[in-house]
Amino acid sequence: MAQSTLDTMPGASTGTVVVNEPLNFWAGKRVKPREEKNAEPVFEPATGRVLCQMVPCGEQEVDEAIKSAHAAYLKWSKMSGMERARVMLEAARIIRERREKIAKLEVINNGKSITEALVDIDIAWQTIEYYAGMAGTLAGQHVQLPGGAFAYTRREPLGVCVGIGAWNYPFQIASWKSAPALACGNAMVFKPSPMTPVTAVILAEIYKEAGVPDGLFCVVQGGAETGTLLCQHPMVAKVSFTGSVPTGKKVMEMSSKTVKQVTLELGGKSPLIIFKDCDLENAVKGALMANFLTQGQVCCNGTRVYVQKEIMPQFLAEVVKRTKAIPVGDPLLDGTRMGALISKPQLDKVLGFVKQAKEQGAKVLCGGEPLVPSDPKLKGGYFMSPCVLDSCRDDMTCVKEEIFGPVMSVLPFDTEEEVLKRANNTTFGLASGVFTRDISRAHRVAANLEAGTCFINNYNISPVEVPFGGYKMSGFGRENGQVTIEYYSQLKTVVVEMGDVDSLF
Numbered sequence: 467m468a469q470s471t472l473d474t475m476p477g478a479s480t481g482t483v484v485v486n487e488p489l490n491f492w493a494g495k496r497v498k499p500r501e502e503k504n505a506e507p508v509f510e511p512a513t514g515r516v517l518c519q520m521v522p523c524g525e526q527e528v529d530e531a532i533k534s535a536h537a538a539y540l541k542w543s544k545m546s547g548m549e550r551a552r553v554m555l556e557a558a559r560i561i562r563e564r565r566e567k568i569a570k571l572e573v574i575n576n577g578k579s580i581t582e583a584l585v586d587i588d589i590a591w592q593t594i595e596y597y598a599g600m601a602g603t604l605a606g607q608h609v610q611l612p613g614g615a616f617a618y619t620r621r622e623p624l625g626v627c628v629g630i631g632a633w634n635y636p637f638q639i640a641s642w643k644s645a646p647a648l649a650c651g652n653a654m655v656f657k658p659s660p661m662t663p664v665t666a667v668i669l670a671e672i673y674k675e676a677g678v679p680d681g682l683f684c685v686v687q688g689g690a691e692t693g694t695l696l697c698q699h700p701m702v703a704k705v706s707f708t709g710s711v712p713t714g715k716k717v718m719e720m721s722s723k724t725v726k727q728v729t730l731e732l733g734g735k736s737p738l739i740i741f742k743d744c745d746l747e748n749a750v751k752g753a754l755m756a757n758f759l760t761q762g763q764v765c766c767n768g769t770r771v772y773v774q775k776e777i778m779p780q781f782l783a784e785v786v787k788r789t790k791a792i793p794v795g796d797p798l799l800d801g802t803r804m805g806a807l808i809s810k811p812q813l814d815k816v817l818g819f820v821k822q823a824k825e826q827g828a829k830v831l832c833g834g835e836p837l838v839p840s841d842p843k844l845k846g847g848y849f850m851s852p853c854v855l856d857s858c859r860d861d862m863t864c865v866k867e868e869i870f871g872p873v874m875s876v877l878p879f880d881t882e883e884e885v886l887k888r889a890n891n892t893t894f895g896l897a898s899g900v901f902t903r904d905i906s907r908a909h910r911v912a913a914n915l916e917a918g919t920c921f922i923n924n925y926n927i928s929p930v931e932v933p934f935g936g937y938k939m940s941g942f943g944r945e946n947g948q949v950t951i952e953y954y955s956q957l958k959t960v961v962v963e964m965g966d967v968d969s970l971f
C-alpha cells in the first residue's frame with residue numbers, strides 16, 4: 467500500500483500519473499492531512515496537469531512530527547555508530563534498487579530529464595552510503611592534563627534537526643541533509659518545497675524499511691507558514707535550509723530566537739572564466755554543464771561566462787551550435803536533454819529576464835523563447851529554448867541577478883587581474899570555475915575567487931566526498947564531505963580529576 471505510487475512507475479509516462487496517497491510522514495507512517503482546506507495544486511511541469519494536492523501542515527501537525535522525531539532521537543542517539551551505519555547502508559541499497567522508479571517520479575514532479583534525475587538519485591544513495599561509512603568513525607579526543615588529570619571530548623548529536631528544501635533537487639536535497647544528520651545520531655523533520663512534495667516521503671519510507679526507529683526521518687508538507695512553525699519550534703536544535711537569499715535571512719532570524727544552529731545553502735551568480743589557452747572544446751562543454759542542467763535552475767550554475775577576447779568568436783560559434791542542438795521535450799524520454807521549468811511563473815520570470823537583457827543591449831544568439839514541443843500532450847508544459855546572451859556588460863540585470871533558468875550570459879575580458887576583480891564584484895559567492903592549461907594560473911585564480919567552490923577545467927560535478935557551500939550571501943555551513951559532521955554534532959568536554967581538589971576557598 468505504502469509503495470503504490472512508486473509501483474506504478476515502470477509503466478508510467480508523461481501525463482498519466484496522479485498521486486493520491488498522503489504525503490506527510492511521521493511516527494513511522496504516512497499521515498493524512500488533518501484538514502484539506504488550504505490544499506494547493508501541484509503541477510506536472512511537462513504538461514501543466516495537476517499531479518496532486520499539497521496540503522500544508524499546521525501547528526498541531528508540526529508539533530506531532532517534531533515530538534515523534536524526538537522520541538526516535540532518544541533511541542537512535544544511544545546506538546553505536548556502527549549500528550547506525552548498518553541501517554543507513556540498507557537504506558542506500560534500497561534506493562539503488564529502486565533508482566529508476568524514484569527518478570521517474572522525480573521527473574514527473576520536477577520536469578528535469580530522466581538522464582539527470584537518475585544521476586540525482588545515484589548521488590542521493592551515495593551520500594547515505596558515504597555518511598554511513600563515517601558514522602562508525604565519529605570520535606573525540608583524549609587530552610592529558612597536569613597531575614594525572616585528563617580530559618576527553620565526546621562528539622554528540624544535536625537532537626531534532628529540521629531540513630527545508632528547494633524544488634530543483636527534491637530527493638537529493640533530502641538525502642544531502644538527512645544522511646549526515648542521521649549518521650551523527652540526530653533525527654530530522656524535513657519539509658520539501660510545496661512545488662515538489664512527492665519524493666521526500668519515499669525517502670522516509672525507505673529509511674523506515676531499512677530499520678530506523680519510527681519518527682527518525684519525518685516529512686511535513688507546506689510552504690512559508692509551515693517552514694516558520696519549524697524554525698520557531700523550541701524542540702528543534704538546528705535548521706539546514708536550501709533556498710533563496712531572502713528566505714534564508716528569515717530562517718536565520720527566526721532561528722536566532724532560540725539560538726538554533728543554522729546551515730544556509732542559498733543562491734548564486736557564479737563566474738566561469740575561460741582563458742585563451744584553454745582546451746576550447748572542454749571549455750564549451752563546461753559552459754554548457756555550468757548553465758543548462760535542470761533547465762538552468764541550479765544554485766551553483768556558472769551563469770556569468772567570462773571569455774578572453776581572442777577566443778570569443780570561436781567560443782560563441784561552438785557554444786551556440788551546441789545549445790541549439792540540445793533536445794528539449796518530454797523529460798521521460800531517454801533522448802531528451804532538457805525538460806520543463808518548474809512552473810508557469812518561473813518560466814515567465816526567466817523569459818522576462820531575457821526581454822530585459824535585450825532592452826539593456828544584450829544580443830540573443832539563440833533561444834530565450836517559449837517552446838511548444840510537437841507532442842500534443844506537452845502543449846501546456848513550461849518549456850523554453852535554452853538561451854545564449856552575447857554583448858553583455860557587468861551592469862546588466864541578467865549579469866547581476868540570479869535568473870534560475872537556461873540563460874547563459876557571455877562577457878569578454880582582457881586580463882587575469884581585470885577578470886578577477888569583475889568576477890568577485892557580487893554579493894554572492896557559491897561557486898566559480900576556470901578553464902586554462904596554465905597550471906599556475908589555474909591555482910592562482912582559484913585562490914583569488916571569492917566562492918565556496920572553484921572548478922578547474924570542469925563545472926558542476928558534485929562528488930559526495932567534497933564539501934559544498936557558499937561564501938558571502940550564498941550562505942554558510944557545508945553539505946557533503948567530512949566537514950559536514952561538524953555541522954550536525956557538538957563536542958562535549960569531560961574533565962577528569964585524579965587527585966584532590968585544589969580549592970582557593
Ligand SMILES: NC(=O)C1=CN([C@@H]2O[C@H](COP(=O)(O)OP(=O)(O)OC[C@H]3O[C@@H](n4cnc5c(N)ncnc54)[C@H](O)[C@@H]3O)[C@@H](O)[C@H]2O)C=CC1
Pocket residue numbers: 630631632633634657658659660688689690691692693694697708709710711713714716717730731732733734764765766868870896
Ligand atoms: N545553495 C543551494 O544549495 C541552493 C539554493 N537554491 C536557491 O533557492 C532558490 C529557489 O528555490 P525556492 O524554493 O524558490 O526558494 P525559496 O527560498 O522560496 O524556498 C525554499 C524553501 O523555503 C521554504 N520557505 C519559504 N518561506 C519560508 C519561511 N518564511 N520560513 C521557512 N521556510 C520557508 C519554502 O517553502 C521552500 O521549501 C534560488 O534562489 C536558488 O538559488 C536552490 C537550490 C540549491
Ligand SMILES: C[N+](C)(C)CCCC(=O)O
Pocket residue numbers: 634635639759763764765766926927928
Ligand atoms: C548537483 N549540482 C551540483 C548540480 C547541484 C547541487 C546544488 C543544488 O541543490 O542546486
